[in-house]
Amino acid sequence: MAFELPPLPYSHAALAAQGMCQETLELHHDKHHQAYVTALNGFVEKNEALKGKSLEEIVMLSHGKPDMAPVFNNAGQHWNHNLFWQNMSPTSGGKIPGALEKKITADLGGVDKFKEAFKAAAVGQFGSGWAWLVLGTDGKLKVTKTPNGSNPLATGEGKALLGCDVWEHSYYLDFRNRRPDYVQNWLDKIANYEFAAAQM
Amino acid sequence: MLIMRRRALVLAGGAALLAGRASAQAARASAVLADPVYPFVLPPLPYAAGANEAAIDVATMELHHDKHHAAYVANLNAAVKDVPQVAAMPLSAMLAKLPELPEAIRNAVRNNGGSHANHSMFWPVMGGSGGEPGGELGTAIARDFGSFAQLKDGFNRAGVGQFGSGWVMVLADATGKLSLVARPNQDSPLMDAKRALFGNDVWEHAYYLRYQNRRADYLAAWWNVVNWPAITERYQAALGGKLAI
Numbered sequence: 001m002a003f004e005l006p007p008l009p010y011s012h013a014a015l016a017a018q019g020m021c022q023e024t025l026e027l028h029h030d031k032h033h034q035a036y037v038t039a040l041n042g043f044v045e046k047n048e049a050l051k052g053k054s055l056e057e058i059v060m061l062s063h064g065k066p067d068m069a070p071v072f073n074n075a076g077q078h079w080n081h082n083l084f085w086q087n088m089s090p091t092s093g094g095k096i097p098g099a100l101e102k103k104i105t106a107d108l109g110g111v112d113k114f115k116e117a118f119k120a121a122a123v124g125q126f127g128s129g130w131a132w133l134v135l136g137t138d139g140k141l142k143v144t145k146t147p148n149g150s151n152p153l154a155t156g157e158g159k160a161l162l163g164c165d166v167w168e169h170s171y172y173l174d175f176r177n178r179r180p181d182y183v184q185n186w187l188d189k190i191a192n193y194e195f196a197a198a199q200m
Numbered sequence: 201m202l203i204m205r206r207r208a209l210v211l212a213g214g215a216a217l218l219a220g221r222a223s224a225q226a227a228r229a230s231a232v233l234a235d236p237v238y239p240f241v242l243p244p245l246p247y248a249a250g251a252n253e254a255a256i257d258v259a260t261m262e263l264h265h266d267k268h269h270a271a272y273v274a275n276l277n278a279a280v281k282d283v284p285q286v287a288a289m290p291l292s293a294m295l296a297k298l299p300e301l302p303e304a305i306r307n308a309v310r311n312n313g314g315s316h317a318n319h320s321m322f323w324p325v326m327g328g329s330g331g332e333p334g335g336e337l338g339t340a341i342a343r344d345f346g347s348f349a350q351l352k353d354g355f356n357r358a359g360v361g362q363f364g365s366g367w368v369m370v371l372a373d374a375t376g377k378l379s380l381v382a383r384p385n386q387d388s389p390l391m392d393a394k395r396a397l398f399g400n401d402v403w404e405h406a407y408y409l410r411y412q413n414r415r416a417d418y419l420a421a422w423w424n425v426v427n428w429p430a431i432t433e434r435y436q437a438a439l440g441g442k443l444a445i
Contacts, residue, residue: 031413073363126311127385127403128364148364167364168404169413177267177405 002041003055005034006082014090018189019182024173029085032169036077036149043071055079056153063154076149080130083163089192100197107141114143115187121145122166122183131183133162135200161196231324231430232437235290235444236316238280242273243320247327254424256326257410265323268405272315272386279308291317292445295390314386317445318367318399325398325434328427336376337428337435344378351380356419358382359402368419369399372438395443398431 008014008029013022040058044050050058050071059079062072096104101111108114114133122131125145132144132151136158144157152160164186171182229246242265245251249261280287286294286301286309294301294313301309332348333341345351351370359368362382371379371394378397381389389396400406400422407418437443 027412035413070363126307127366168408172404172408176263177271 002044003037003078005029005037006085008085010088010090015088015093015190018090018093019174019185020088020190021174024170027173028165028169029081032167033078033081036074036081040071040074040078043074047071055082059151059154063150072154073149076151076154079153080149080151080163080165083160084165086195087162087164087192088186088190089194092192092194093190094188094193096193097197100193100200103141103200108143114141115184117143118164118187119180119183122164123180125166128167131164131166132157132160133196134158134160159199161199162191162193164191229324231427231433232443233320233324233445235292236320237290238277238287240273240276240291240316242270243323246324251327252425254330255418255421256407256425260405260407260409263409264401264406265319269315269319272312272319275308276312276316279305279312290444292390295388296393298391310391311386314388314391317388317390318386318396318401320445321396321399322401324430325427326422326425328425328430330424330426331428333428333432335432336439337432340376340378340435345380352423354380355400356416359400359419360416362402365403367399367401369396371395372397372435372443374438374441376435376439390445395438395445397434397438397443398426 008025012025012029015025016022044053044058049061053061055075055078058071058075062068062075065072096111104111104114108117118131118133121143122145125131125147127147129145129147130151132146134142134144134152134157136142137156141161142158144152144155146152146155151163152158164183166179166183171179175182175185231246233243245261245265249258249265252261280294283302283305286305289297291313294309295317298306298310332338338348341348341351345354355368355370358380359382362368362384364384365386366382366384367386368380368382369389371381371389373379373394383389400419402415402419404415407415411418411421434443
């Protein structure tokens, strides 16, 4: 069974009023994510060891193996984007449910500190990559970052609750070079904290 | 003291080189750049922002130079300003000696110093009208890549294959031997004491406004604005061991 591009859980224009335009979502979902899925299927097709494996299994088994870097890159990006679309909401973007806010306050020192840490991770990820809110294996929330197609599943840092894509294709049409503004806007207006809370 | 003396020599060498070529290259600034020193400055574009319209739009050129490159220069200055033993080194030495730099600034120098070197190289190798190089450089390309078409093909493939942000470059050593490399992010060949003859930036900011996800189209169009006279000048400097960055 080949991997498939999941449909966007909202229309391409749904986040435009919140700072992510229709063209960005069309390109990001229909072109970039599709290309990762197509490339991943091509690798699975040619490699018996990958056939029948789940996406998670492929991410794990290809991680850290230089000869499998192209497999890891595309599998990781498929996994990351599957989460990313669910990590954004046209209706509840930016609204943090009470239970999650309490946990953010307990583990990260408050919402403002969480956002500062998340922004620092996102801006500090030099080049392409992702910033994450993770539920660590110790049961505490933490903020991390990964380069290119990597993710907390591969690094074993815990369960990813929120992932913000900081590849330039995520924000260049809307924010140009201003990655800090993109991330601030994403945290304040777009991030789906209800989904994040439901993952805990 | 040793570092200061070397810095003075590098500066003097760069100045002499620039002076020597001034007559032959009167129509444009030399593409053989002096080794940058602290405080680092954003070099002006050696042409109008619309000069590369056959491959790169004005808005991209302005953002790329005025915002992205400028930010790297500012961040590099900020990283080294309180570390005099590092600030005293020319850029090529900072990058070649990365493992010896204080850990607190090593990554910032790698990223922002590499960026400054890469972009300083990038601007003057464009602004041309493409075509195919002849002379010694043409001969070296045929010798080391098989043909100019094979160089372009390998270069474009390497550019597409660089996952995430990075660069694709042709290196030249002091014997004139050419080789192709792709590097992630802003990693510079200067980190391995090697020299880029020319290269193309495949960070998405280099092409997203006009080409969006179609990096291959950008790489193909880029050859239309390559400046072979400038690259030939850099090749001659490389042969003499005088290509600083």
